[in-house]
Amino acid sequence: MAQQSKKIMIYQLLPRLFGNKQQSNIPYGTITQNGSGKFEDITSQALDGIKELGTTHVWFTGVISHATLTDYSTDGLPANNAQVVKGRAGSPYAVRDYYDVDPDLAVVVKNRMAEFEALIQRTHAKGLKVIIDFVPNHVARQYQSKMKPAGVKDFGEGDDVHVAFSPANDYYYVPGKDLVVPAPKSDQPTPLSVLQQQHYTESPAKATGNNVFSERPSVDDWYETIKLNYGVDQQNGAKQYFNPTPAVWTKMRDILVYWTGKGVDGFRCDMAEMVPLAFWQWVIPEVKKINPSLIFIGEAYDPTTYKSFLTTGQFDYLYDKVGLYDGLKRLIRSEDNADVNDIRKVWQQESAGFGDHMLRFLENHDEERIASPGFVGKAEFALPAMVVSATLSGGPVMTYFGQEAGEPGAGAEGFGGEDNRTTIFDYWGIPEHQKWMNNGAFDGGQLSPDQQALRNYYVKLLQFAGSSEAIANGELWEIPVGGNMNKRMYGYVRYTANQRLLILVNFDRHYRMESQVQIPAQILQNRPFTTAEDKLSDLKLTDLKDNTIPVWVLPMSAQILAF
Template sequence: MAKDTKINLRNQCMYSIYVRNHSEEGTFKAVISDLDRIKDLGAEILWLLPIHPVGQTNKKGTLGCPYSIEDYRKVDTAYGTLEDFIDLIEEAHKRNMKLIIDVVYNHTSHNSTLYKEHPEYFYKKANGSTGNKVGDWSDIIDLDYSLNNPKQKEFWDYQIETLKYWANVGVDGFRCDVAPLVPIEFWNIARRELKEINKDIIMLAETIEPSFIESLRKAGVVAHSDSEVFEAFDISYDYDTYEPLKAYLDGRILLEEMLNTKRIQEFIYPSNYVKMRFLENHDQPRAAKLFPSEIDLVNWTAFTFFQKGISLIYAGQEFKDANLPDLFEKDLVNWTEEKSYSEFIKKLIQIKKNKIFAQGYYEIIKSKKIGVIEAQYKYEHKNLIGIFNVERKMGFYPVDLKDGRYINLIDGKEIEVKESKINLTLKPLVIQY
């Protein structure tokens, strides 16, 4: 982690919004009208997917991908004006919420303003043409941050000035797309200069799957590990354990193997590390699609919130939307309310605000029953235990609790411990003692 990362980020919930598909209008003003609901849910940080004009050359789909950016220093007129965006920032701040924006610094669109003005800032293939290092990203061209670029310093300065521009507009931080593909030295300089504008600036890195890092390095492409990225960032994606989660769900590895990838985070990362814990995001299947069973969805969602780190909700997840909005088309979030499920999410966010999640020692306990996850926090004289029945096991489960009655913080119901055992149910359980 950056040395000055605030561990209270572990108590917070981030809410991700794709402005185009968040409402019929697809505007900043429409997002403003939804702020009270998002605030009531419990989210403290808003993350907007890219807000800039979308490149039209080689675009994907009808409307193009927001990650193929035409101009870093403008807002997409389809979303509104710069003044509308500033209004959104101010309205979020009035509600004690922070707002961060997406930064896509590995590449731009083919017809970007930056390419038109500074083609020398871009990566060149052996034949001298522009292109990209990842084959299926056909709508973008890569930038060249290397020291071999004669314009390297000028280019780095330009990119950092853009970040400073948005910080001065009022954004509270940046989610940095495929951050490991941009030199860590660049991010260190950017962080230092942004801190001079806002000492509490939030830096979130979209880190990448270990298998992707491996394939890029084999191809001779710079790809930083999560451990390296933590040098400049406050938060990193949890893709190092999301990939094993998918392997477990596909039946390729056992539950304990997957959990081991989470356990090792406690000693391979800095002590103040903050992971962004998620079951879904704009690049991955909806949680409700991944877990069609309500029982499985509830248990995995509760465990995801229980883990050490900041929690992510992708707009619509709180209503159990199973459709992942298309990045390239108008494809609205399904706002048909699942009241009981949104209240469940709200309760998990409330529980997460307990300071034990930020300051406590976290441990995923060796399973006492195959198919059940048990994890705990210890801080001062308090303990928090979570039990998640992810494989629908029945019977008794041994716990390190004195006999008696306890309250499940999730649903408020009593749980009896008798002879140091509880009777397993299909619902997730969180107890403080």
């Protein structure tokens, strides 16, 4: 596969949370009680702070209009039924209008699209690209587009609701059965206790987003969403009906073209594996006719399918969750089965040949916060893993807002409960992130010295990783360190003709990494060295002899030695 001309560095944020200055966090609180960030809160100063982290692309999560309990009836957007909304604000992945943006994010609701377009312009003015979510697999139960262009048909408009499946239908149905909305879990608070009890009617029932072809989804299913029909008869051997092109395909293409026309530079494609590969093979080239430099990032979790999604499916990048993330999490947590062989396995086997097309991360909206008690409780313990994530390949690396301040995701915000994550379902202020935000100055004025040091580490690491030729396009050579018995220490060289880096990571909680590393002749290419400099600290090694580097790495730390 082709080399990357530049390493992509992504910063993910939810505008609803990112710019929220309110500090009154009431579980299931309303937008008035808990507040909401706006597009306008992502100011020029905020974007400067984001760019300082080496960022090239900002992923604005939760931009598209989704089901919510907040009432904007005066602007023609009434609240959705509480029985099919998760949380007060609602899930960003239960889209109710693909052609509209979330009214929560606007200062003036009727000007919401113009306010988003202004954010795109501000982002581009900083030399940053814009990524938004594309949610192709499912829509909100009460999907209805009020902002669609003239002539566009809504999903389900004209469907034959008397059959479970038809290639001509947009949805799957359970004929003759009414939807039975699951009761909330007994230990989970619910907005129904504070809102007027509502009854939701759906007749006949439509299939639920996570492939539940029954009128009775469970409380653990994506019951707030409806599965879209891409021409696959899921209940009869997954038989495919792709000729003529299903209506959902062309509708989705038109949606992608619409947002491309707004200036969006890329799409993070939610649950890409739940949509037929043939659709991606068709739609990505179609949309790139409008803008060939668009990037498509697929959320995928099956390593056996990665290659086909990148080649046949035409994706530019895929999530590396099941491989690198899961292995690094075990190492960060110092679990009994933690082993640096998981790192080796990723680049030698799972993503061999396409590692530069895997997106690496340690946090996102789905995963536990590093500093949460459920993950590891101390943000600094993840720094060696962040070094690996940023340097193992030329593929993208992503930081989640607040990660660089040690945000723990504390509190039972609402629907998600106390789950070590930052809510995507409710209105909330993000306390440690708010210290960096500093009432809109975005200068870190309220961060503690430890938090300042943490952020500075991220700045140094990500700026270097994003500008390094060896990391973007270099070869990888594993270097033995720590002895054969130590499963918590790892080393490798990334190198080109112009740059050579020895990357050392020590995940051991107690022991230093001590070694003498002799650089192989194949890497040297008749270019000996006598000095080495750590790009993450002030460490400088001089008078080195025999092309050997003395290694001394503290527990739970890392070095990037340029030699």
